[in-house]
Amino acid sequence: MVSAPSALKAVQMTFTLFFLGMCFFPGEMLAGYNMDTKCPPPKRGAAPCDEKKNVAFLWFIMSLMGVQMMSLIATNSAMARDGVAVKAQSVACLMNVVTLAVFAVNDLMYALSSDFPAAFPKEGIYVNVVLFMALAGACYSGWTSSGSVKPNFGALVPSGRFGLPYFVGCVNLLFFGLPLTFLREQFISMYPAADIIGELTPDLKFFALWMFGNVGKFILCNVLAGLCTMSAEPTKEDTMYRLLRASSTVYMFYVGAMSKDCIINQLNGTSDSMRVMTVVQGFAVCYWQLNAWASAPYTLKKA
Numbered sequence: 001m002v003s004a005p006s007a008l009k010a011v012q013m014t015f016t017l018f019f020l021g022m023c024f025f026p027g028e029m030l031a032g033y034n035m036d037t038k039c040p041p042p043k044r045g046a047a048p049c050d051e052k053k054n055v056a057f058l059w060f061i062m063s064l065m066g067v068q069m070m071s072l073i074a075t076n077s078a079m080a081r082d083g084v085a086v087k088a089q090s091v092a093c094l095m096n097v098v099t100l101a102v103f104a105v106n107d108l109m110y111a112l113s114s115d116f117p118a119a120f121p122k123e124g125i126y127v128n129v130v131l132f133m134a135l136a137g138a139c140y141s142g143w144t145s146s147g148s149v150k151p152n153f154g155a156l157v158p159s160g161r162f163g164l165p166y167f168v169g170c171v172n173l174l175f176f177g178l179p180l181t182f183l184r185e186q187f188i189s190m191y192p193a194a195d196i197i198g199e200l201t202p203d204l205k206f207f208a209l210w211m212f213g214n215v216g217k218f219i220l221c222n223v224l225a226g227l228c229t230m231s232a233e234p235t236k237e238d239t240m241y242r243l244l245r246a247s248s249t250v251y252m253f254y255v256g257a258m259s260k261d262c263i264i265n266q267l268n269g270t271s272d273s274m275r276v277m278t279v280v281q282g283f284a285v286c287y288w289q290l291n292a293w294a295s296a297p298y299t300l301k302k303a
Contacts, residue, residue, distance in 0.1 A: 001141050001142075001144065001145040002138045002139075002141040002142050002145065003142060003145055003146070004086070004089040004090055004092070004093050004142040004143070004145060004146040005080045005081075005082075005084075005089065005142075006138075006142065007093050007096070007135075007138045007139045007141065007142030007143075008076045008077075008079050008080035008089065008092060008093065008096070008139075008142065009076070009080045010135060010138055010139075011072070011076045011096050011100075011135055011138075011139065012073050012076040012077050012080060014131070014135060015069045015072050015073050015076075016073055018066075018069050019066050019069040019070050019073060021066075022062045022063065022065050022066030022069060023062070023063050023066035023067070023070075023257075026058070026059040026062035026063070027055075027059070029062060030058060030059075030062070032121075032124045033120050033121070033124070033207065034119060034120060034121050035058070035119075035120070035203070035204065035207065036119065036201075036203070037051055037054045037055050037058065037204065038051055039051050039054075039201075049199055049201075050199070050268075053196055053199070053268050054196075054199075054200060054204060056264050056268060057196045057197075057200075057208070058204065058207070058208065060261060060264065061208055061211045061212060061215070062211070063257055063260075063261070064211075064212075064215045065211055065214060065215050065218065067250065067253065067254050067257060068215055068218035068219055068222060069218070070250050070253060071218075071222045071247070071250045072099065072218070072221075072222060072225075074246035074247070074249055074250050075092065075222070075225060075226060075229070075243065075246055076092065076096070077246065078242040078243055078245065078246040079092040079229065079242070079243075081242075083238075084238075084239070084242065085232070085233055085236055085238065085239055086146050086147065086149075087146075087147070087149045087232040087233050088229050088230075088232050088233065088236070088239045089142075089146055090142075090143055090146035090147050090148065090149035090232070091149050091150070091151055091228055091229045091231070091232040092225065092229045093139040093140070093142040093143040093146065094139070094140075094143045094148075094149070094150070094151070094228075095151075095221075095224065095225035095228050095229060096135070096136070096139040096225070097136045097139045097140050097143065098221065098224075098225070099218075099221040099222075099225060100132040100133070100135050100136040100139070101132075101133075101136055102217060102221060103128075103132055103214070103217070103218075103221075104128075104129045104132040104133050104136070106214070106217060107125050107128060107129060107214075108125070108126075108129050110125070110210055111125045111126070115206060116206070117202070117203040117206055117207075119203055120203070120207070149232055151228035151229075151231045151232065152231040152232065152234060153231070154231075155230075155231040155234035156227045156228065156231050157227075158227070158230045158231075158234065158240060160237065160240065161237075161292055161296070162237055162240035162241050162244045162292060162293060162296075163230065163234075163240045163244075165244060165285075165288045165289045165292045166226065166230070166240065166243060166244045166247055166289065167227070168285060168288070169247050169251065169285045169289055170223045170226065170227060172281055172282070172285050173219050173222070173223055174219070174220075174223060175281075176215075176216070176219055177215075177216050177217075177218075177219030177220045177223065178216070178220070179216070180212055180213065180215055180216025180219070181213060181216035181217055181219075181220060182216075184209060184212055184213055184216070185209070188212060190273075190274055196268070196270060197209075226243055226247070229243065230243060241293055241296070244289055244292060244293050245293050247289055248286060248289035248290045248293065251282065251285055251286035251289060251290075252286055252290070254282060254286075255279075255282045255283055255286050258278065258279060258282060262275060262279075
């Protein structure tokens, strides 16, 4: 059987590769989808097209996806370490099974749908589905080897000096995760993406909406995974501290990435009316989470 820490580390290392590709090498990642970002020949009455805008927009979506993968990485990294409560590790493994199964089924359904662009190769998606199911199997083994602990659904709202800022961070994410999953196009219309998505070719628009939906699903899975892991022992501050610290590092990266997106939107001449609210929300949560664990008393042990 696979141990819980080993299963968590396997997910952490695998998605680290995905994260690096999504955030730092998006062009190479997109090449795997055989995507043509060039503008079609101009036609009378057709929407204006800008190839550089198309590329910048798709890379922006990849960055959002990468941030959510970073959240999965941070949670698994925090829970895989020595000294972590076994019950928390067990539930973290179980939630990995749920997340991986959701995306294996989701991506397979997209690949098999009648709307899937003929120009997109499906082999990469099939490889991902097999990979996700293999990781899910390892995490299931890790869950059973650590006692098959189940979440305490009556304790999904953590409290206290570490639990509350973590929960508020989750609520903030739900403002994005829920509409991106269930009201995608209506939600996108509030942001600069609406200016660009209407100018994309049908194939690129399909990909963009698919990725936006995946971002929403990833947010929901990450939020549920964190809250369920804490619920294993709802009064155990050590687990809360570790997950809060992990969450704050992701928020730091996200806020930094947001500043880059603001510059790109300015250069592209796209409207960004939601910028102030989004920045204030993200920065406030990030600062609170960082301050909560950084100001907690601690004692360093001798190496």
